[in-house]
Amino acid sequence: MAQSNDLIIRIGGEGGEGVISSGDMIAQAAARSGLEVLTFKTFPAEIRGGYAMYQTRFSHEPILSEGTGFDVACCFNQEALDMNRKALRQGNVLIYDFPGGDIAGEQNIPGIHCYPVPMTKISKEELATPRSKNMVALGAIAELFSISMTSLKETVQEKFGKKGAEVVEVNYKALDAGAQHVRTNIKKADPYQMDPGTPKQDVIIISGNEAVGLGALLAGVRFFSAYPITPATEVAIFLARHLPKFGGNLVQAEDEIASLANVIGASYGGVKAMTSTSGPGLSLMQELIGMASMMEVPVVICDVQRGGPSTGLPTKHEQSDLFLAAHGCHGDASKVVVSPEGVEDCVYLTVEAFNIAERYQLPVLILSDGSLGFRTSSMRKPDPKKIRVENRATVSGNGEGFERYALTASGVSPMAIPGTPGCAYISTGLEHAPSSAPRYSAENHTAMLDKRFGKLKDLEDYFPATEVDHQEGAQLGVIAWGSTIGTLREAVKIARAEGAKVSALYPKLVWPLPVKALNAFGAKYKKVLVPEINKQGQLAKLIQGETEIRPISYTIYGGLPFSPRQIADKIKEVLK
Numbered sequence: 001m002a003q004s005n006d007l008i009i010r011i012g013g014e015g016g017e018g019v020i021s022s023g024d025m026i027a028q029a030a031a032r033s034g035l036e037v038l039t040f041k042t043f044p045a046e047i048r049g050g051y052a053m054y055q056t057r058f059s060h061e062p063i064l065s066e067g068t069g070f071d072v073a074c075c076f077n078q079e080a081l082d083m084n085r086k087a088l089r090q091g092n093v094l095i096y097d098f099p100g101g102d103i104a105g106e107q108n109i110p111g112i113h114c115y116p117v118p119m120t121k122i123s124k125e126e127l128a129t130p131r132s133k134n135m136v137a138l139g140a141i142a143e144l145f146s147i148s149m150t151s152l153k154e155t156v157q158e159k160f161g162k163k164g165a166e167v168v169e170v171n172y173k174a175l176d177a178g179a180q181h182v183r184t185n186i187k188k189a190d191p192y193q194m195d196p197g198t199p200k201q202d203v204i205i206i207s208g209n210e211a212v213g214l215g216a217l218l219a220g221v222r223f224f225s226a227y228p229i230t231p232a233t234e235v236a237i238f239l240a241r242h243l244p245k246f247g248g249n250l251v252q253a254e255d256e257i258a259s260l261a262n263v264i265g266a267s268y269g270g271v272k273a274m275t276s277t278s279g280p281g282l283s284l285m286q287e288l289i290g291m292a293s294m295m296e297v298p299v300v301i302c303d304v305q306r307g308g309p310s311t312g313l314p315t316k317h318e319q320s321d322l323f324l325a326a327h328g329c330h331g332d333a334s335k336v337v338v339s340p341e342g343v344e345d346c347v348y349l350t351v352e353a354f355n356i357a358e359r360y361q362l363p364v365l366i367l368s369d370g371s372l373g374f375r376t377s378s379m380r381k382p383d384p385k386k387i388r389v390e391n392r393a394t395v396s397g398n399g400e401g402f403e404r405y406a407l408t409a410s411g412v413s414p415m416a417i418p419g420t421p422g423c424a425y426i427s428t429g430l431e432h433a434p435s436s437a438p439r440y441s442a443e444n445h446t447a448m449l450d451k452r453f454g455k456l457k458d459l460e461d462y463f464p465a466t467e468v469d470h471q472e473g474a475q476l477g478v479i480a481w482g483s484t485i486g487t488l489r490e491a492v493k494i495a496r497a498e499g500a501k502v503s504a505l506y507p508k509l510v511w512p513l514p515v516k517a518l519n520a521f522g523a524k525y526k527k528v529l530v531p532e533i534n535k536q537g538q539l540a541k542l543i544q545g546e547t548e549i550r551p552i553s554y555t556i557y558g559g560l561p562f563s564p565r566q567i568a569d570k571i572k573e574v575l576k
């Protein structure tokens with residue numbers, strides 16, 4: 001049988017049935033055995049009930065996005081079958097819980113390879129526990145598509161070990177029973193088969209949220225404070241586990257306002273500090289973001305965006321906090337917003353966020369999103385020796401002539417860490433003179449605002465993270481941000497393969513906009529398209545306001561990311 005180069009397996013069922021665990025485990029197992037993986041999950045905001053879905057894409061090549069559609073659907077119940085039936089394409093595989101589960105009857109869908117696996121029945125009757133039906137399904141999937149059973153069993157031990165040896169044992173049996181069912185009862189006729197590859201020593205598999213935590217550790221974070229909120233909580237969980245090993249502290253605060261206040265205090269005290277949140281929490285933080293900007297205190301805020309406004313769609317994907325991140329504070333608050341495209345980027349861009357915060361002494365926001373935060377992906381182990389870490393300019397000595405907010409040529413004034421002899425100063429949200437004493441005169445406010453914004457004048461050169469993929473003869477340029485970049489990279493490949501001439505720009509700095517790079521890009525193409533996942537076309541509007549480009553906005557806002565196919569089709573439509 002021919003090997004597949006790219007395979008997408010989707011598992012669907014009810015929240016509480018173990019869909020998420022089984023997806024996590026299959027992704028972990030495949031990555032350990034040597035495959036590249038990238039996952040996407042979506043589940044209800046409720047703890048039990050509702051449709052939960054976990055999709056894993058496997059390949060021997062680096063993977064940039066969730067992909068388009070799926071090849072294999074494994075449905076734990078009737079609802080999952082109903083949800084996915086329409087999306088099945090010719091040649092796909094449907095694995096479903098039958099007989100014995102709640103799926104009404106045997107499936108015989110023309111053009112689809114339908115494999116019934118009695119997951120519930122095996123789990124209840126052979127293993128005496130309905131809990132393990134997800135592992136019966138995994139065993140069947142492993143057998144059908146050559147996912148390493150040894151690696152799967154290792155992940156079972158890791159995932160369920162804390163629940164006791166009995167739980168591990170019954171789940172091993174469930175995996176074996178699923179595989180055995182396939183060997184005995186299913187005649188494989190589908191074209192999908194993955195060569196598991198060779199395990200790579202230098203590869204880790206982590207989520208986007210964990211990668212932000214890892215980046216923070218590499219940058220030297222020593223204080224973290226946050227209030228739990230979906231989909232950002234995992235950043236805090238990761239740092240709670242690892243920050244103490246580096247001598248750092250973590251405080252779970254009573255709310256997001258207190259979290260950022262703690263972070264500002266810690267950074268004022270001289271340590272690198274960070275918080276993470278999602279839309280509703282970012283709304284609450286606005287007053288304090290303005291304060292950090294006014295106080296010129298370096299802080300890093302990771303916003304893992306979700307559907308809004310208000311509590312909105314807590315577990316669904318959206319890129320709709322860009323306006324809030326760029327323009328949320330009252331008054332004129334200088335700050336920087338960066339946005340990573342993938343899991344590996346979450347590591348390195350978080351380091352850069354700290355570097356920018358420290359260098360320019362201001363708040364830096366990292367705009368991740370639900371799809372990226374929850375995404376698990378394989379990546380090369382970062383080498384700390386290759387990572388450049390910048391620290392804030394500080395004063396030492398006896399403090400003679402020290403002015404905390406001195407008007408310097410660069411606009412950056414060295415900070416004094418509290419306790420530095422002779423360097424006491426006042427730091428509040430009030431406008432201040434160079435000395436730090438409150439001062440409200442017209443000349444002073446003008447000079448200080450110019451200082452706080454002027455210090456960013458070389459930002460685009462300092463952080464030139466704006467990659468251009470130019471194609472000779474292209475009439476169309478496409479610009480995406482955040483996790484849509486990975487999807488656009490694939491869409492560009494598809495569109496070019498289908499004859500389109502198209503270029504793309506992938507900016508990681510999304511506020512202030514990299515105006516020089518954008519204008520240079522815009523000048524080359526007749527049309528510029530901006531696909532993004534929000535109603536208002538937020539990046540397109542910022543580009544329209546700040547540059548010479550008059551973009552065509554392309555938005556979706558249904559709680560899901562774009563597929564590469566969707567963007568490729570739009571590229572072709574705009575080029576017509």
Ligand code: COA
Pocket residue numbers: 014015016017018019020021022043044045046047048052131132133134135160163167171230314315
């Ligand atoms: N044997 C033993 N235990 C198993 C198992 C098996 N074969 N399969 C799963 N489990 C356990 C899991 O370990 C997990 O237990 P834990 O909570 O102790 O870790 C539990 O069963 C749930 O399984 P899991 O796979 O993690 O989730 P699920 O697919 O059943 O879906 C969620 C449940 C994740 C959708 C739901 O619980 C949830 O968290 N919803 C989101 C809530 C939220 O964030 N709301 C927003 C608030 S603003």
